[in-house]
Each structure stands twice: as C-alpha cells, then as structure tokens.
Amino acid sequence: MRSTRSAEQAAEQHLGATMPRRWCHVRSVAAEANRIAPAFGDGELLVTAAVLHDIGYAPDLVMTEFHPLDGARFLQTQDAPARLCALVARHSCAIKEAELRGCHADVAEFPDEETPLRDALWYCDMVTGPDGQRLTVDDRLAEIRNRYGSESLVGQFLDIARPELIAAVDRTIERYTAAGIPQPKYG
Ligand SMILES: [Fe+2]
Incomplete structure (x- = not known):
C-alpha cells in the first residue's frame, strides 16, 4: 500500500460496494487532496492518506468500531508506511474522540506529525460532505452534528475538537x- 493506485484499489475493494455513500465521500476528499497537493511537500502521500482515511468504516475491517x-x-x-498509518489513525482530531471512547492509548501509539500535510488531510475531510x-x-461541522445528534458521543467530540x-x-x-491555488466552490 505504497502508491496512490494501490490505495485506490484497496479503498474501492473495501468500501465501493458495501458503503457507496462513504465511497463517494472518500473519492471527493481525495479529489480535493489532489487539487491542493502541489502546495504540500509530499503530495502523493497526502492523496494516498485521503483515499485511505475512512477505510476503517469497511464492514470487513471493523475491529474496535472506531474507524481511524x-x-x-x-x-x-x-x-503500509508508518507515517501513512499514523495519518489515518490521527485524522481529523481522532485522538479527542478516542479519549471519549476509551481507546486513547491505542490511538496514541500512532504519532501525530502535526505538519502542514497533516493539516491538509484534516482540511480535505472537513470540507467534504x-x-x-x-x-x-x-x-x-453542522452537518456532522445533525447526523449524529448534539447529545451523542460524536456531538461531544465536535464541541471539544472544533477549534x-x-x-x-x-x-x-x-x-x-x-501557493496560488484558489479555494474551491462551496455548496
Ligand atoms: Fe472522512
């Protein structure tokens, strides 16, 4: 799982048929990653991480029920390279949700690189419905809150992770x- 192409094949294999809506989301996250990739050091890693970020939702891969x-x-x-695994484990502030779910130590085994590339992955997920x-x-953020409910664990997570x-x-x-790349058209 070292190239974007093999990542796409794996993501499609695990999400394409069983979770078509999630697969649409993933492809759009990857498209935005591809669009902004030239502004970041390792653009291929960004796109590969975007393609794989939600693969843990795949029914055949569920182990802890926490998808990152x-x-x-x-x-x-x-x-897969350790850096790629860690980007997926930590995507979109997953460590905060892990604290609420009681699996903080498991997620903390994967280091958060806190780099522009990591921010860019979170951005791609956070601008894609x-x-x-x-x-x-x-x-x-409002869409996620509506989908899960503000009293839910995810709702609590959003309150903590929002900033x-x-x-x-x-x-x-x-x-x-x-770097000269425009913002996307929203909505
Ligand atoms: Fe996502």
Missing part, C-alpha cells in the same frame, strides 16, 4: 492560496 484506529491497524497488516459535496468547515479542526482548515487554506 481500525483503518490504521488494517494498513499496518498491509505493510457525506455525499462528496464541497462544504465550508462550519457547514461540515483544532477549524485551525487546521484555516492554516491549510492560507498555505495553498499562498
């Missing part, structure tokens, strides 16, 4: 616009 962790552990079994539509981060998610999105937009 299940995805990262699956990638470890495929001999469940059907692949492009949303502002505010609309995306970090928005900061990563803002930093990413600043970086790619400075």
